[in-house]
Amino acid sequence: MALENDQSVEERTLGRTELEALLAQAVNRFIGCSFDGADLSRLDLQNCTFERCTFHDANLFGSQLARSSWRRCRAGSAEFESVDAVDARFDGCDLNNTTWRRARLASSSFRGCKLTGASFEEVAHLGISFEDSLLVGADLRGFSFRKAVLKELDFSDAYLAGCDFREAVFEGGSLRNATLKLAKFQDADLRGTDIDGVKLGEAALFKGAVITHAQAAMLVRQLGLVVA
Numbered sequence: 307m308a309l310e311n312d313q314s315v316e317e318r319t320l321g322r323t324e325l326e327a328l329l330a331q332a333v334n335r336f337i338g339c340s341f342d343g344a345d346l347s348r349l350d351l352q353n354c355t356f357e358r359c360t361f362h363d364a365n366l367f368g369s370q371l372a373r374s375s376w377r378r379c380r381a382g383s384a385e386f387e388s389v390d391a392v393d394a395r396f397d398g399c400d401l402n403n404t405t406w407r408r409a410r411l412a413s414s415s416f417r418g419c420k421l422t423g424a425s426f427e428e429v430a431h432l433g434i435s436f437e438d439s440l441l442v443g444a445d446l447r448g449f450s451f452r453k454a455v456l457k458e459l460d461f462s463d464a465y466l467a468g469c470d471f472r473e474a475v476f477e478g479g480s481l482r483n484a485t486l487k488l489a490k491f492q493d494a495d496l497r498g499t500d501i502d503g504v505k506l507g508e509a510a511l512f513k514g515a516v517i518t519h520a521q522a523a524m525l526v527r528q529l530g531l532v533v534a
Contacts, residue, residue, distance in 0.1 A: 315339060322346060347385075456499075491515045 314335035315328060321344050335355045342360050347367040354374045361381035371391040380400040387407045394414045401416075403423040411426075413433040422442040431449060438458040446461075450470040459479040467487040474491075476499035483503035493514045501521055504512075 320344070322349070325349065462500075486511060496521065 313331075313333045314337060315333055316337040317339065318324070318336075319340045319342075320328070320336075321341075325341070325344070325346065326349070329350070334353060335357070336359055337357045339356075339359045341364050342362040343364060344361075345365045346361075346369060347365050348369060349366075350370045351374055352370045352372045354371075355377070356375070356379050357377045359376075359379045361379060361384045363383050364381065365385045366389055367385050368388045369386075369390075371386075371389050371394050373393045374391065374395075376394070376396045376399050378398045379396075381404060382400060383403045384401070385405050386409055387405050388409060389406070390410045391414050392410050392412045394411075396414070396416045396419050398418040399416075400420045401424060402420050404421070405425045406429055407425060407427045408429065409426075410430045411434050412430055413435075415435040415437070416439050417435075417437045419436075419439045421436075421444050422440050423444060424441070425445040426449070427445055427447065436456070436459055440460045441464050442460055443463045443465075444461075445465045446469060447465055448468045449466075451474045452470045453473045455475045455477060456479060457477045459476075461484045462480045462482040464484045466481075466484050466489050469486075469489045471489060471491045471494045473493045475495040476497075478498050480500035480502075481496075481504065482500050486504070486508055489511055491512045493516075494512070495516045496512070497516055497518045501517070502524065504525065
């Protein structure tokens with residue numbers, strides 16, 4: 307149903323042709339719409355708002371998503387490769403197993419999102435923000451979180467090779483069993499996060515980092531020693 311006053315549509319199943327027609331009419335807000343399985347590649351969706359929409363298995367390859375807003379959307383296994391999502395906002399979205407390879411994500415934000423298994427290879431991410439989100443098993447190789455405040459981020463089993471966490475502050479969340487090869491944690495504050503599964507052989511990565519007595523005892527127990 308079209309809402310003439312605010313250029314919105316609600317509760318519609320839309321494919322590429324229907325979406326292009328609506329965009330040509332200056333419709334830029336979509337509420338409760340389904341784009342499941344649609345080919346939306348290379349479309350100009352800048353400044354659009356999506357609320358409670360579904361994009362399961364949708365293809366958004368190369369689409370223009372700058373300054374777009376996504377609220378409580380579900381996009382499991384959607385393809386976001388090579389999108390331009392600069393300044394985009396994702397709030398409370400299910401983005402599990404999505405692919406963001408070579409996307410432009412500068413100054414974008416993900417809050418309260420599920421990003422389990424998401425792939426962020428070779429993305430441009432200066433100023434990106436994650437908060438209160440699941441990144442379990444996500445591929446974030448080479449990301450820089452230097453001096454960032456990381457609030458409730460679950461990096462369990464994530465691929466964090468080469469990531470820069472120097473001087474970062476972890477407020478909650480987890481690094482449990484994450485892959486940390488060549489990552490940098492110097493001077494990071496890790497007292498608020500779960501580091502179970504970190505190997506003592508990786509201790510050099512954490513030179514100068516701040517941990518709790520309990521975390522230190524966990525590392526020492528790997529040597530078979532008892533902390534009294």
